[in-house]
Amino acid sequence: MLHIDEGLLHWYLDEYEGTERPMLPGELRDAMAHVDQCADCTALLHEARAIRGGVERILSGARPPIERPPFEQVVARANARHHERRQFTWMRRGRTLGLAATVVLAVGAGWMLLARFPSSVAPSPQPRGSEMSDVAAPAIAELNAPAADSLGVGGRLGQAQPADQQRGQLEERDRLATQAAPKTQATAEGTGIRSDQPAEARRRQAAPAPAVATPSEREEAMHVAREAPAEPLFQDVDIAAFANLQQLRMESVAVILDAVKTNRAFKDDARGQVSGAIAFDEESSWLPVDRATAEQAVGPLAIIPSASIEWIRMGVRFGTTAVIVSQRVGDAVVTLLEWRMPAGNEQAYRRLEATPTDRAAEDARPDIIVRTMGDLVIAAQADLGPDSLAALIELLEKN
């Protein structure tokens, strides 16, 4: 005889045990009617009850200590989140404007550079081939075209291509010449070119003088090409103007463009500054921001005086806007994680509150120090000894 499904027994035990039979859902009512008459199913029910009790016992062995904070604390945290969201909305708008500004800058810079160097896009003059037969000329011109370009017939020496590329083109020209020899041999009778000459020699005779590289010219070209800079295009651009453009990008647009990186890129970027860095791995983005934006969000930053700022990033830590400031002190990079606790959100604060008095823990981990300064919590990490890092933090406290 078929017995009832074990799942129905557990459903009954969990939801309806002790309920009057007529009150049970139809499926369960039928099942329990069967259990009442079937010894095997009754045994199954007892076994299910025992297993259920066993599970309760097992799970009760892993109950966490729970301290329910006041509900007002949750509300305060939610309010802080609202506040952050409004700020980030403004940041997003700024980012959009920044992207638009980038496009405008790029177009403007391109237009300016093209206007200044129109020759860089002028078409190359054709090699002279009127002295050749109509049939041979295109083939020879084709063979010589790359060489003409690289040797200065079609453009300025060393201007358009890196050295390696130019060398490669010369070698490629030789290879093509060897392959094309039979093709030119058949049509070369009327040109005075001997068909038993090597391809290189025939090219030298057939091609007009300015378009052909003699060995010395070629060596000279190779020499120039070797010395040509890797990115010679626009090399004559006003360096100061270009630097200004890059400077502008660094300070405004590039910072904002960074924000379109993935979170992972941010994390890797931030973590790359200091190995095993202070928990930068929250899901939220740590946006690179300028100091004014950071201070608008979290108030005046605690900065180690006389140390240059490498970068500033803003994100969320324990539900609160936090700022990471990276400063260079000599050869070391000090990373400060700063955040202010809003009233009522003591939980995260409490975690760090006791730290300054816990000297043993500080000694055990010398590259990280946590300080609370009023409502400001600072976790500092650097590849420095504890004394040096503590001295830097003291500087912060004094200021």
Add this chain to the structure above:
Amino acid sequence: MSVDWAAVYIATFDDLVRFLYRKVWDPDRAQDLAQEAFVRGLDESPDNPRAWLFTVAGNLARDEARTAIRRRQHLALIKSETNPHARENPAQELEDKERISAVRRALDELSDRDRDVLLLWDAGLEYPAIAAEAGLSAKAVGTTLARARRRLVEAHGKLEGTHAAHR
């Protein structure tokens, strides 16, 4: 429909922490994530706030698992400095750790779905809510729970047997 979040908070917070704890195995983090679930809940007006909170908590725990390894270093640092749950009695603490570890390993023996359903049930959710959360019928919840419970008891029994043999 407006939700009386204060009442939901009192009725649900502890269950939520317990549910999260069995997923992240860090009491402070579980409390933090439970608060985070409520913070998000205050922005929403779900029809069934309790079930909604467990859904959000489940997602938070999943996200947490992805970054847990990287975060562990830092949290371990902070915990070692301020651990409020440190006990006076080291022997008792060791025993607690072993017990929790056994529960954790036994739970790890279950499939993801079985474990989720079991933890939702243990957190006090009723079958319809569990069914909605797990995408099952009420009867299937019973079947899943039956399987999960049996496996948990077996796995835990094996671990205890091994542990006793070692002692």
